[in-house]
Structure formats: C-alpha cells, structure tokens
Amino acid sequence: MNMQTDLVCYLYGVGAWGPGFADWNELQAQLRDPANIPAAPAPPTAKAEVIPGNERRRAPLVVRAAVEVSAQATQAAGVNPSDLACVFGSGLGDTEITDYLCAQLATPEKQISPTRFHNSVHNAPAGYWTIATHCVRSANSIAAYSQTAGISMLEAAIQAQQEQVSVLVTLYDLAARGIYSHIYTVTQDFAAALVLSPVPRESEPLAKLTLSVSPMACAEPTWAPEFSRLCANNPAAQVLPVLYALAQSAARAEASLELAADSHLKILIEK
C-alpha cells in the first residue's frame, strides 16, 4: 500500500478521557511522567455538557464519552464544531446496549425501549454530536476492530485532503459487557479526539502531521505498563502512541497505527 503523495494535515486540538484522566492535560502529564498516574485509576464522569440535560440523561455512556472528548478537542482547537466533518471510530460499539437488546429479545415479551433501540446504532455518538453542535456536515461512523484507530485516522486525513475540510476524529471503546466480555479483553474505558485541518490556520498548530503507509510498524514507546495494557486491550486506545509522541518534548517524533496485517499508517509528528 502506497499513497501517491504523503498526506499532510495540521493538528489543532486533542481531547482524552479514560482510566485516571479527565482530559488531554491530565493524560499528557501521565504520558510525560508515570509518577502522575493515580494508584487506582478509574474513569471520571464523562460530562458531555454540550448535550442538553434531558438528552444527556438518555444518552448511553459511549455517547457521553465520545461527545466529551470531541468537545474538549474542538474547544482546544478554537474551532466551531459545526464547521467540522466528523469521523467516529469504535472497535466494539455499544456492547452494553447490544447486551440489553439481545437479553430482552430472549424473553417471551421481547419488549425493548424505543430510545435504547435508536441509541443502539453504531453512529449514535456521531448523531448526538452533530445534533448537539448543529453540525450539518458529513458524519462517518467506523468499525475496523483492532485497526479502528489507524483506519479512522487515515479516513479523516484523506477526507481533510480530498474535501478540503477540517475533520474531527473521535475514537472510543468501553469495557465489553454481557457475552461480549467472554470474547473481548476490553476491560477499561477510553476515548480520545483530534481536530485535523488540511491547511495551517491562523493560530499555531499543536503539530504538523505527515501520514504515509509503511510495511513496518514503529516500536512501541517505552512507557508505563498501564499504557501498554490499555493500548493492547482497547481498540480505540491504540491511538495512544500518537498521543505519547505528541506529549514528549522532542520537536519531531514518529508513531504508527495498524492499517492491515502488513501495513501501518506512519505518522510523523513535527511541533
């Protein structure tokens, strides 16, 4: 897999939420110095305040987690969320709702909640996000299991380049529920979001990203074992090497995300 030319885009904002970190600042501090990792890290409340209160109460946790990091990233980027196309990616989707639906459908009454049914679509986070931010642009919703982070970044960068639009890419996966917990090792919740622009904007970007496709993966960062575990078990958290490279002080770093069995999205990060 080769691209005709490398894809270049500019990173303007990051959002993060997961075990022991409520936002990108907290995750960044932990990626820089493992001493900042709390002893028993639990995910904080996903505030998702951009969703109106009555809607928020009906929203599943995957929606609140994805919307929370999306709001953080767009706020940090100083952009109007309604100007961004969005790509939401999740390896597992909402196994809590799938568990609920399948369990209910195994009862004689087969009664299911209409709200939980419409919330069960894989694009529920994209739907809630675009509704809450009045965004009428393209919203995608991706599943590619262990390649979800790589494919979502690739799709977002290509969309930014091809459509000349800024793109929000949001990745989220929560601990597997029901029979899915017998299959998946996902035991921790994680969500992160990045705002990519095809061109430099007025303000200084966090980094310039140059994406290329390579048969070779970059080595895993030498980081705390907590991040190795999270990254290995949670499809969305596979984006962590990119966030790690971003958190370091080096002006230039590389990270890669799996795209297919023998190909990797190599991301050169220049600050």
Next chain:
Amino acid sequence: MYRKIRVIDYDLVCAAGVGLPAVRTALAQQHTGLKPNDFPDCTLETFIGRVSAVDDFIWPQADLAWQSRNNALVELALQQGTLLQSLARIREQVGPARIGLVMGSSTSSIDRAEAAYRFQRDEGFVPEEFLRLKVLNPHAPAFYTAHRTGITGPCVTLSTACSSSAKVFATAARWLNAGVVDAVLVGGADSLCLTVLYGFHSLQLVSTKLCSPFDESRDGINIGEGAGFALLTRDDLAEDDVILSGYGESSDAHHMSHPHPEGQGARLAIEQALTLAQLRPEQIDYVNLHGTSSRVNDLVEGNLMAQLFPTSTPMSSTKGWTGHTLGAAGIVEAIIALDSFQTGLLPGNLHCKKVDSEIALQLAEANRSASPQHVMSNSFGFGGNNASLIFSRSN
C-alpha cells in the same frame, strides 16, 4: 480534484431476487418480494422482505466459524454473476494489497448474538461456537468478505444506520482519489433479525400492511434484508462506462430518529452530489428515493424532491419490492438505479395507488422505459445521517 470513479461490476441479493437477472425480472414484472411475516420467533403482524435462499444456505465445514445469517447473505451476494471473476482480474492487475474493502452494515451479525443469548437462556451458558470474535463484531461483514476474497488492503465497515452502504461509495472514491488503493470492493449487508423487527416496532414504524411508499394510506415500513457489492476503480484502470460521478454526505443535526422537517440535511447531500457531478437537477434522468413508507420520512423527502427537481423527473422508491433493507439499502438501491443503464427500465413506485395529497410529487406506479444518462440514489439514516449518490454513463 475529484476524478470520476468507474463501476466495473456489481451484483446483489434481496427479497426481489437472488442475483441481478432475478431482480431485473421482478422489477420488470412488478413482482414484490414482500411476504407476510414468517420470521422464526417473531409474532409481529407485518410483511417482510426475506431472502429465503439464506435459510437454505449450508456453511462448508471449513467456514463454520463464520456462520451468521448476515455472513450467509454476504456469501450469496459474492457468488452472484461475475463479481468474483472481475475481482480476480483486478487482483491480477494490481495485487490484493492495492484493493480496499469498504462495507456498510447497520446490524452486522447481531442475529448470531441473538441466537447466543437464546442458547444461554435455555442452557445457562454460551458455547465456544457462538463466541467468535470476527462474527460478534460490528466489523463482521468486512472480516468475512476479506477472508472470502483475499483482499489485504485497507478494510473498514461503515455503520451509519440506513445510509451505511451508500457512504461506502464516498469513502471508496476518496481512497481511490488519494491513491491509497487502485480498486475498492464496496458492499453492504443487513439481515432480518429480532433486533430490527422489534426495534422498529417499538418506534411504531412497522406497518401491518404491504408497504406503499408515498401512498396516502401508507403507515410504516416493511423490513427487508439484502446484500450487494460493486467493484470500483480509478478511471484510468478500466474502460467500463458506468461511473460514480458524484456523492454528497451530510447530517440533519435534528433528531436521532426523526428527519429534519424541511429535509435540510437531505438537501445538502443532494446539492453536494450535484455539484461534484457538475450536473443540474434537470439532467438527472431517474432518482431512486429513500421512500421508506413511513408517514414522516416520505412526506419530508417527497416535498424536498418536489422543490429541487422538475415535476417531469422520474422518481420512485423500490422498497415495495425489497422492503427496507436498512444498512444494505444504500447499495441495493444504488445498484437498482445504475442498472437502468443496462436495462432501460425505470422502476415505478410499487404499491402507490394514490400519492399522498400532502406530497407535491408526481409518482407513477408503472415502470417506464428510458435511456437514462444520469441517475441518483438517496439514503437517509438514524442519527440524521444522509447520503446521495449520482451514477452516470460516461459515453
């Protein structure tokens, strides 16, 4: 700069027929694939678009681990026509790593999860045979298709409810234009399952009657199942004369399960597709409408189309033949629309005896003969997710 994408082969299965020749016959004869609901373990009074060939499908021993109703639909679709031969030819040309795979599905293999939960209810445990990572997975249709075709390029499942397999064309076009791949197999599959039957029933959207899109008496959808594939390449790799000339994608930003009352998002998607294709509305020779037969969806879409297009533009919903195939609807209906280049048949609006007087569209139930140059297909999904596609004959 958008370069046009060639469609070099396509085929489908749905209640109207298994494979293009059968679907063409059903369309020409106005023979619906909808039947009174006989789906196992489902007592709802409704009509469904069931592909009975799936019930007869026997998994080969080596592929037993892949079994699900949805994967069986995918397999049936792959077996139709010349799809696998065309794919083999492209594979010879560019290699399996330069072929991408973009699938669309809303429910993936949730039918298999439902079966696992029933087993657990009866036996108190879930055996290994159900605990398949690549089946109980939103990415299942692409996992199975990659396994079956040997495609090793980038592979994704788009899951945006009922626009899923329309959006596969947009993503494939971008990948081809960015040069990430030289060809893309796009597809879509959604199968009947209790989740969608009882789910849409809970929203009071399922009709007890045959669905009749845009008819004054319509009162809901009939759920169907289907799968389809199209093989796409950049325009310098083939000389086939069907091209994807435009696409548009948008969001309603309104409600999770109700359309925007003026069809704001749908309008944007349609206008984007026209702009990309550099076409005016009056140049479109046929529109395959989303037309689910729900009261609100048809009202909004119908009146929007009446505003955007001349009254003379032939339009129809083909869900009277297939039912609403949900995540497969995008590609099933794109194929029905673009196949009119081959057949010269523009399907009518089956089961629509009298167009709702609130809808300002002129729709005919009868089929027409024509020689279309440009056709459009609309798909709108939950979450307010919209896509519109335009296909053209290049000569």
